[in-house]
Amino acid sequence: MSELNSQLFSAADSLRSKMDASEYKDYLLGLIFYKYLSDKLLVKVVELADESIEAYDTQIKQTELYRELLADEDVKDDLIETLVDTLGHHIEPDYLFNVLADEAKQNIFQLNDLNKAFVDLSTSYEQFSGLFDDVDLTSKKLGSDDQQRNITISDVLKKLSEIDVMGHDGDVIGDAYEFLIGEFASEAGKKAGEFYTPSKVSDMMAQIVALGQEDKKLFSVYDPTMGSGSLMLNVRNYLNYPESIKYHGQELNTTTYNLAKMNLILHGVRKEDMRLRNGDTLNKDWPTDEPYLFDSVLMNPPYSAKWSSDASFLDDSRFNRYGKLAPKSKADFAFLLHGFYHLKDSGTMAIVLPHGVLFRGAAEGVIRKKLLEDGSIDAVIGMPANLFFGTSIPTTVIILKKNRDNRDVFFIDASKEFEKGKNQNKLTKEHVTKIVDTYKKREDVEKFSHLATFEEIEENEFNLNIPRYVDTFEEEEPVDMAALGSSIKDIRQEKAASEKSLYETISSLQYDKENEEWIKGALEVFKRGE
Incomplete structure (x- = not known):
């Protein structure tokens, strides 16, 4: 299992005990997808700002650059328009996956922020309509109250945040995505398969x-x-x-x-x-x-x-x-x-x-x-x-x-x-x-x-x-009857020698009155060849 696949699978641990695989895969896949959209946007922002990714090599730096550009009224509208034209979406800095994951690490994450991020994408861009419907953040399976649900999702966000989505090309991400489907299908049976x-x-x-x-x-x-x-x-x-x-x-x-x-x-x-x-x-x-x-x-x-x-x-x-x-x-x-x-x-x-x-x-x-x-x-x-x-x-x-x-x-x-x-x-x-x-x-x-x-x-x-049309019949090798007969004869001789040895061992045993009947019975069995 590759490192990426291991990290994805590890993130499932936070949900495994709360629901079956056919349900928790929906949460994981929805959140991985959102992370991909968010991380890809940050890389695009660096590119559009004509900056090098080496200079902005962390998501903290990338997010700061994004906030600075949006704060500039002369740049803001053009930036958002270009992001939508090239990526098909834009996400407000406060709702970026890495920002929400950092809040989860500080224990200040709010479930409503993630929900608003999903709603904004789904309602603003047709291609995302309905895509996050199965990530039900109000489900009691995540926890009995908002606080417990917050803790559950925070844990998942923290684990998924370790994955370097943009460090791999799109095909590898797709392969990891299908790995998850496959893993959960094997657990959930036909529902997922x-x-x-x-x-x-x-x-x-x-x-x-x-x-x-x-x-x-x-x-x-x-x-x-x-x-x-x-x-x-x-x-x-x-x-x-x-x-x-x-x-x-x-x-x-x-x-x-x-x-x-x-x-x-x-x-x-x-x-x-x-x-x-x-x-x-x-x-x-x-x-x-x-x-x-x-x-x-x-x-x-x-x-x-x-x-x-x-x-x-x-x-x-x-x-x-x-x-x-x-x-x-x-x-x-x-x-x-x-x-x-x-x-x-x-x-x-x-x-x-x-x-x-x-x-x-x-x-x-x-x-x-x-x-x-x-x-x-x-x-x-x-x-x-x-x-x-x-x-x-x-x-x-x-x-x-x-x-x-x-x-x-x-x-x-x-x-x-x-x-x-x-x-x-x-x-x-x-x-x-x-x-x-x-x-x-x-x-x-x-x-x-x-x-x-x-x-x-x-x-x-x-x-x-x-x-x-295709004959796959494999003929069995002919049996060497002479060799088989010789082998049977050898086995019988070995058996007879073993029985003789065992009879002699039992006959030489010292025994008391209590075991006399049992010993005599055993010797009778050997005499009759049973």
């Missing part, structure tokens, strides 16, 4: 959807079940013009939607480059206005979730080409078809789903057959079990494309590509590289991959169960 995709799985999917599109100067990514937003963010690591990406995402859970907004801002995504919506992906299509087709679509939807599957959806342009709707009890194909509908003809889609989508029949079989007949399914990658928080089931990553010139499907069985962890199995960088390189080459590798023709898939009645 439902919005978290392990980073290496996310990384693998991002690499695949970026292939062949690296040089696009304008690139759009869409995640209709975006969770924390990590799937979308990872794509930029594999594009040559990452600053020009447009992020489009939707999330049903409001708390999780807010986390995704925070995560994108933490990674330096400008408000004009993100279009995010808090809503139900399946019941009402979004986006419906331009742009509604994207260069890449990435998804890790809730597995086998329930949905309405109302007959009216047969007229919906997302689903009407496939003859059937995904069943009410399993929305997996509804999510897949929604994402695929929003993919550009030149784009690539990657979606994580349970293995059942590969072989289940009825309506799902009809949809799968149509996708295969259209040549839409490019690859099927079998992932190891127990990779995701909240579920131990093995999953599959399906790669889809439009307008392919063939209908073959490339199968990769990566089910054994993992490192065993304490709670979850993990992919390593080497595992990801092996999977992506194999996907690029699209060649058969014994017991790992196979390029199946459409005719082969048709012969299998459009069943995509991976073992039908």
Whole structure:
């Protein structure tokens, strides 16, 4: 665990005994986010004042400079306007994170000041609206009265103040942020885990959807079940013009939607480059206005979730080409078809789903057959079990494309590509590289991959169960019966010698009347060979 991650995790100790992980992560993540906004503003102030960061190497000095500049009526308005233009926000000096943390160290911190800071940001700047709603500073779980709540939050502020947020680039901060989500997901189970995709799985999917599109100067990514937003963010690591990406995402859970907004801002995504919506992906299509087709679509939807599957959806342009709707009890194909509908003809889609989508029949079989007949399914990658928080089931990553010139499907069985962890199995960088390189080459590798023709898939009645195409059976080594017989003979001889020795030892024992019956009984047992 890195020093940064250790410090973040340490800050959780003040809340651990008061509430469960699914709740205290909201406080920590909200406060870390506020610290990031505050610390970034101070660094920007030094830059705008045309001063060196070496001369203003502490936040005390930076805050003093900020106060001096705001006290100058000729400078104040221009400074605030420039901060808002470049950062998207400004914070009054009295409400800066470091100022509040210093007050906490002096035991003069007031909860109302932090609350006012949140309210000011949320009401003044649209991108922060609702982002601090889950940091409930009036909750009795923080303490029975204002004084106790003050003490609890003061303790958290003091611990978080030790973190040098600006000493790392934005990606490291984002990684630490996702580390927290991951840590708390493992404690909180499905409550927290439902919005978290392990980073290496996310990384693998991002690499695949970026292939062949690296040089696009304008690139759009869409995640209709975006969770924390990590799937979308990872794509930029594999594009040559990452600053020009447009992020489009939707999330049903409001708390999780807010986390995704925070995560994108933490990674330096400008408000004009993100279009995010808090809503139900399946019941009402979004986006419906331009742009509604994207260069890449990435998804890790809730597995086998329930949905309405109302007959009216047969007229919906997302689903009407496939003859059937995904069943009410399993929305997996509804999510897949929604994402695929929003993919550009030149784009690539990657979606994580349970293995059942590969072989289940009825309506799902009809949809799968149509996708295969259209040549839409490019690859099927079998992932190891127990990779995701909240579920131990093995999953599959399906790669889809439009307008392919063939209908073959490339199968990769990566089910054994993992490192065993304490709670979850993990992919390593080497595992990801092996999977992506194999996907690029699209060649058969014994017991790992196979390029199946459409005719082969048709012969299998459009069943995509991976073992039908990639044989991973390992023959056991033949047993040497002669050696086995000899070994058994040796064991029997050793046993007989041990029993003889034990019989002789017991026979030579001196014993009194009280133990006579027991000793004779034991000797009888040895005589009978029991």
